[in-house]
Ligand SMILES: Nc1ncnc2c1ncn2[C@@H]1O[C@H](COP(=O)(O)OP(=O)(O)O)[C@@H](O)[C@H]1O
């Protein structure tokens with residue numbers, strides 16, 4: 107985002123564009139003057155409110171694609187439509203008001219404070235001072251930077267992660283419908299990167315922008331993307347699909363190689379639990395009499411039962427071996443803490459199982475017991491995810 111580009115827009119209406127817009131690339135190619143093909147014949151549609159990721163090796167044309175969308179670079183052929191409108195027909199200044207842009211390094215103006223940086227676009231749009239200040243403080247808080255502590259610092263006085271947050275705040279300043287993010291988290295260390303990804307996903311849940319996010323890191327792509335375009339040299343899209351599809355059914359050898367041999371494991375992280383995956387062992391209550399429990403276990407031909415308390419919350423489990431005597435279930439049941447919420451990923455379920463050294467994990471909807479996952483049902487769920495019948499968790503951990 108080059109500040110000078112906004113100078114002419116002072117006449118423009120003060121408000122940002124707001125609503126998320128579709129981005130369509132229609133036969134777009136870019137050949138640089140020296141003959142290098144940056145991208146060749148791209149046909150891609152980025153759905154409104156979705157986070158689409160462009161992933162691929164260095165030099166495959168990701169940045170070129172981004173820069174054509176906000177017209178830093180003009181395409182050699184084809185059309186780019188933003189909300190159905192040909193971007194080449196839109197005044198570049200108007201266009202960039204609708205598109206936030208976050209990049210890895212050259213993000214912030216070094217000689218300006220964080221506050222001044224974040225307020226760049228609203229100021230150039232002619233907002234009055236009070237409104238700019240209010241918006242800047244709101245945005246800094248949104249991205250996790252305390253305006254009082256960090257607002258008056260210069261970029262050099264921030265950590266890498268804090269700089270990236272400030273960069274995201276600045277891109278959101280005029281509430282654009284579209285965000286282009288070019289390797290925004292690549293320069294920060296893995297721990298900070300994961301935290302930024304998590305916060306960014308949470309932010310996206312509330313703002314629901316159309317986001318095109320570039321990375322060369324497939325782990326990052328599957329973690330945050332609603333859809334992923336895997337690109338190869340020369341700007342070819344090898345596959346454009348959901349993370350589960352990319353990992354479960356790579357379209358060709360290039361994609362399979364790019365996502366790696368451990369794609370099965372990666373798929374666990376992007377596949378959500380479906381209630382149809384759950385096993386339903388007999389359910390008993392802490393106050394039930396042991397004689398009734400034995401009958402229930404026998405009827406179901408089960409070796410153990412899930413134990414709920416009187417409020418239907420998970421209490422633990424009871425094995426057939428311990429279901430002896432004539433007391434109540436509560437006296438013999440074992441407590442069990444291994445549970446995950448219904449929206450969790452299979453990876454979270456698996457991790458919980460390992461953490462508690464348990465043979466199963468309970469799945470709860472709020473406090474309500476839904477069923478259990480075992481290693482067998484987990485495996486079946488994973489297989490089904492390849493067939494595309496299991497819902498994905500957006501960016502589940
Ligand atoms: N201004 C330019 N002139 C000539 N070639 C360029 C220029 N910018 C990028 N390229 C080339 O275009 C290809 C795609 O570059 P780029 O879009 O930056 O890739 P990525 O972002 O995927 O790493 C590369 O081969 C790169 O060297």
Ligand SMILES: [Mg+2]
Nearest residue numbers: 168169170288
């Ligand atoms: Mg690049």
